[in-house]
Amino acid sequence: MTALTGLCKIELPGETIRLCDGGRIVWGAETYLARHPTYGAIGALESLAEGAGDELPPLSLTLMPPSSAAAADLVQPTFQGSRVRFWLAEYSIDTGAVTGSPTL
Numbered sequence: 001m002t003a004l005t006g007l008c009k010i011e012l013p014g015e016t017i018r019l020c021d022g023g024r025i026v027w028g029a030e031t032y033l034a035r036h037p038t039y040g041a042i043g044a045l046e047s048l049a050e051g052a053g054d055e056l057p058p059l060s061l062t063l064m065p066p067s068s069a070a071a072a073d074l075v076q077p078t079f080q081g082s083r084v085r086f087w088l089a090e091y092s093i094d095t096g097a098v099t100g101s102p103t104l
Contacts, residue, residue: 001093007032007102008042008061011083021045025091027098039074040065059086 005025009032010017019042020032035041043064061084065071073079089102 002090002099003093005032005089005091006042006045007087007089007098009083009085013078013082024096025089025098026096027089027102038065038070039063040070061086 005023006021007025007027008017008019009030010019017036017039018030018032019036020034021042022034024034025032041064042061044060044062046058046060063074065074085104087102087104089098090100091098
């Protein structure tokens with residue numbers, strides 16, 4: 001049996017955060033968790049929309065850091081402009097492993 005999940009990868013200087021919208025998801029050699037020990041979890045995600053041609057639809061993602069220190073760390077100037085990617089993926093409920101190719 002399979003289900004859908006969102007996978008978010010945030011490449012900060014010195015660390016990569018891998019979050020999913022619940023549980024533990026394995027995609028290749030990477031593991032996505034519902035909560036990062038320092039930066040928390042995904043709190044809200046705007047509805048996804050399809051783009052046309054080269055147009056990328058906007059996506060709003062809200063993180064829920066567990067402390068004001070973690071929130072302050074996320075907004076430091078060296079983190080601004082860090083690469084953030086989001087995929088929709090189908091995964092096996094039994095194994096937590098991604099099946100098929102996630103959609104970026």
